[in-house]
Amino acid sequence: MKKIIENVRLDEERALYGSKNILVRNVSFDGPADGESAVKECADVEIEKCFCNLRYPFWHVHGLKITDTEMTELCRAALWYSDRIRISNCKMHGIKALRECADAELVGCDIISPEFGWSVDGIKMTDCTAVSEYFMMRSKNITFKNVNFKGKYSFQYIENATFEGCAFDTKDAFWHGNNITAENCVIKGEYFAWYSHNLTLIDCTILGTQPFCYCTGLKLINCKMEGCDLAFEKSEAQAEITTRVDSIKNPYTGTITVPSVGEIIRDDPKSDGVIVIKKR
Secondary structure (H helix, E strand, C coil): CCEEEECCECCCCCCCCCCEEEEEECCEECCCCCCCCCCCCCEEEEEECCEECCCCCEECCEEEEEECCEECCCCCCCEECCEEEEEECCEECCCCCEECCEEEEEECCEEECCCCCECCEEEEEECCEEEEECCCCCCEEEEEECCEEEEECCCCCCEEEEEECCEEEEECCCCCCEEEEEECCEEECCCCCCCCEEEEEECCEEECCCCCCCCECEEEEEEEEECCCCECCCCEEEEEECCCEEEEECCCEEEEEECCEEEEECCCCCCCCEEEECCC
């Protein structure tokens, strides 16, 4: 049976350090003692309807469920080096809120956290909103569904990721990403997916200047492109595009099929990619 801790304020250093099999309910981690690392080196922890206003609360926790909880701007680096994590209906508003973790699932969360999600192995996110910079950098085994994201430099160096029904407003997204599939997504931002490998987009809309440069193994299936100029430079691409592209520059290999293109630029002798104009 779980030990229940509820309806108290805890502000001391390492308040619940080393605890196992606990339920923490209606607890405020806040106060003048300003202690850090409240739930550190713990296992099998449930957090319900709590208020987290202190630093580094959930480090090295193995088996962690957090629901209906607020992590404020002062709750920095909330979850590090933890695994078997389930977070639902929470606010995660402190910088670097999730890092170096494994097997994490987030549902219905509101994330405002620069440098969120670095080096996470196995993360599933559903029906969440996020504002961040350098979001999810170097993470792998990612599954996102119905996630709305806004920020810069997102998803860089990620591996093995799938995105479904997402909306991303982001600059420099997916740089150096490897083995990524996005379906029915809207992706807005400059310099999308440079240096990516094995990126597949299905029924997606891409908006912004200079997408898909220096890519290998790039596939676009039934995709729209809006406001996209200087696209596909020095890339290996198989692309079926259903809208006009402003300009295409020096694709290296593959075939790009479009209904029309504003300008085709060929000033690199290595540009052998085929561009097919196919009226719809």
